[in-house]
Each structure stands twice: as C-alpha cells, then as structure tokens.
Amino acid sequence: APLALGLAVLVVLLVGMTRASRASDDGADPRGDLVVPLTPLVAALLLAGYVVWFGGDFMHARMLLPPMFLMLLPVFVVPADKKLVPAMVAFAAYAVAVAGPWHPGAYEPDVSDDTILIRAQDIALTGLHNADHTADWTQNFETLPVAVREALNSPEPVLLFFSPDGRTAYTMPLADALKKEHFKLSAQGGYLGLMGYLVPLDQRIVERWGLANTVAAHMADVDDWRDRLPGHRKDLGYAWMIALEAAPGAPLPPWPNPELDQARIDAARRALDCGDLKELLDSTREPMTPKRFWKNLIGSPKRTWLEIPRDPFAAERKFCGTP
Numbered sequence: 630a631p632l633a634l635g636l637a638v639l640v641v642l643l644v645g646m647t648r649a650s651r652a653s654d655d656g657a658d659p660r661g662d663l664v665v666p667l668t669p670l671v672a673a674l675l676l677a678g679y680v681v682w683f684g685g686d687f688m689h690a691r692m693l694l695p696p697m698f699l700m701l702l703p704v705f706v707v708p709a710d711k712k713l714v715p716a717m718v719a720f721a722a723y724a725v726a727v728a729g730p731w732h733p734g735a736y737e738p739d740v741s742d743d744t745i746l747i748r749a750q751d752i753a754l755t756g757l758h759n760a761d762h763t764a765d766w767t768q769n770f771e772t773l774p775v776a777v778r779e780a781l782n783s784p785e786p787v788l789l790f791f792s793p794d795g796r797t798a799y800t801m802p803l804a805d806a807l808k809k810e811h812f813k814l815s816a817q818g819g820y821l822g823l824m825g826y827l828v829p830l831d832q833r834i835v836e837r838w839g840l841a842n843t844v845a846a847h848m849a850d851v852d853d854w855r856d857r858l859p860g861h862r863k864d865l866g867y868a869w870m871i872a873l874e875a876a877p878g879a880p881l882p883p884w885p886n887p888e889l890d891q892a893r894i895d896a897a898r899r900a901l902d903c904g905d906l907k908e909l910l911d912s913t914r915e916p917m918t919p920k921r922f923w924k925n926l927i928g929s930p931k932r933t934w935l936e937i938p939r940d941p942f943a944a945e946r947k948f949c950g951t952p
Contacts, residue, residue: 666703673699689860766823772796773820777827780814788874790817790835790867792884799882801875807833815874835870839863843913844873844901847937868941872897897941903949905935 677696680689751760755769767774776798780789786803803815815833818824824834838861839845845865867888877898881889900906909932915921938944945951
C-alpha cells in the first residue's frame with residue numbers, strides 16, 4: 630500500500646510538473662520548485678522498497694509507517710480550500726468507518742495463514758481486548774516470572790531457557806566469559822517484551838529470533854520457514870544457544886529435541902572459535918579500540934554476506950576446515 634501510494638503521488642507530481650512547464654509564460658522553469666516535494670517522496674520509495682525487499686518481522690506494518698508519512702508530506706502542505714472539502718469529508722468518513730472498534734476485524738480472534746493481526750493474537754493470549762498492563766501478560770505466562778526469580782536467586786550465574794511448549798524451565802551454569810562480565814543470568818527470550826520486563830536491565834536476554842542476535846542473524850532460515858512468522862525464521866536453536874551461553878559439561882534437559890545433543894553442542898562450540906565466525910563474534914565483543922573500529926569498518930562487507938549453516942557439524946566444517 631505505501632508503495633502504491635507513493636507511485637500515485639509521484640505520477641500526480643510529474644503530470645503537474647509537465648503541465649506547469651507548458652503553461653509557464655515568463656520563461657522560468659517551474660520544475661525547480663518540485664525539488665522540495667520530490668525529496669521526501671523519493672526517500673519514502675527507497676525506504677519502502679528496502680522494507681519490502683529485505684523484509685522485517687511479522688508486525689511489518691510499523692516499518693512502513695515512516696515511508697507512508699514521508700509520502701504524505703507533499704499532501705500535507707496542499708492549501709485547504711472549498712474545492713477540497715468534499716474529498717476531506719469523504720476521507721474522514723472512510724477513516725472512521727475502517728478504524729473504529731465497530732469494524733468486524735477489530736476483535737477478530739482468528740488469524741489466517743496470509744495475514745497477521747497482532748491485536749488478535751494478544752486477545753487470544755491474554756483473553757483481554759486491551760492487554761495494556763504488564764500484569765495482563767505475567768498472569769498468562771506464570772512460568773516465566775517464577776523461573777526468572779528463581780534463576781536470579783541461584784547461588785551461581787545461570788543460563789535460563791524453556792522447553793518447546795514453554796511450560797518447563799531449565800538452567801545450566803553460565804559460560805565463564807559471561808561470568809567475568811558479572812552477569813548472574815542469561816535468559817532465553819521468546820516473548821521479548823515480557824522477558825524485557827522480567828529480566829533486570831543489567832542482565833542478559835538471549836534474543837533467539839535473529840533480530841538482534843549476532844549468530845542467529847547470519848543463519849540460514851529454519852527448514853520449516855514457510856510455517857513461521859516473518860522475523861521468526863532464524864531461530865537460534867538449543868545447540869547454538871547452549872554453546873554460546875552455557876559452561877561446558879553440564880547435564881542437558883531430558884526433552885525430546887534433536888538440538889539437545891552433546892555432539893552438536895560441542896561442534897557448535899568449536900565452530901564459534903574458528904575463522905570468520907570467531908571474527909564475527911570478536912567484532913561485537915572486543916573493546917572498541919581504534920584498531921577494532923578499523924577492522925570492523927573494512928570487514929563489514931564480508932561480514933554482511935556471511936552465512937552460518939544451521940547444522941553445527943556443517944558450520945564446523947565451513948569455519949574450521951575439518952573434514
């Protein structure tokens with residue numbers, strides 16, 4: 630929709646520019662006056678094209694708001710006169726009709742395969758039409774607050790993560806590198822807003838979806854990516870998470886999951902210490918000295934295109950050169 634809107638505004642401006650050029654009597658070229666309205670429009674098309682091409686998470690509409698407002702900037706400065714009153718009234722009536730709480734989709738509990746209505750998901754998760762308080766969420770995820778509280782009170786720093794159904798919590802001793810940074814807790818984050826509320830600001834959250842996680846962001850999509858929401862297709866997985874965050878040698882949870890295999894975890898640990906993958910981690914973990922800044926700058930193109938195999942054994946072969 631924003632792209633279509635932008636193209637429509639662009640066509641209108643180009644038609645107006647052509648007519649103005651032909652109608653000019655004083656010989657001056659009026660096309661120079663279009664630089665100002667065209668600038669936000671071109672910026673909007675570039676931004677919207679980036680979002681559409683590279684994608685975002687499943688709440689992608691919010692990523693299209695900036696280009697939409699940029700596209701409307703030329704319209705915002707159109708002088709209001711009597712000729713525009715009918716159009717303004719019609720548009721206002723349309724906006725009220727489609728955006729009001731009486732719209733059948735406002736409280737629709739179902740979500741189709743093709744569209745994501747996050748409000749509908751919130752209603753389904755909390756049973757409330759306006760889940761706008763933290764208590765509305767914590768009471769529906771009773772396992773999370775209890776697990777975080779117990780992990781913070783643990784006698785040693787721990788990695789906290791959950792079973793695939795989210796009902797069972799499990800802890801493992803935290804990696805020595807994280808202990809040296811004085812962390813007591815590194816918690817797996819699925820519902821990132823809720824975990825961000827529960828976990829203190831001076832502790833860690835393992836962002837599992839690859840939106841901000843250095844390793845997951847460079848991974849190939851999961852095999853069943855077509856069944857996942859956009860932005861949830863690079864799940865870090867248990868093996869990589871444990872290799873990154875937990876100390877070696879601790880018992881694994883008894884959950885039936887192929888990721889919870891010691892050999893896979895060991896392979897992931899070895900891969901993390903090799904070649905371009907190690908350099909990727911170093912680029913985000915080492916102190917930002919002038920030398921590190923320069924290495925990050927000149928190495929950014931290569932790291933941008935770096936892809937990490939999801940299979941730890943394949944990653945070990947790729948980055949460590951092992952057969």
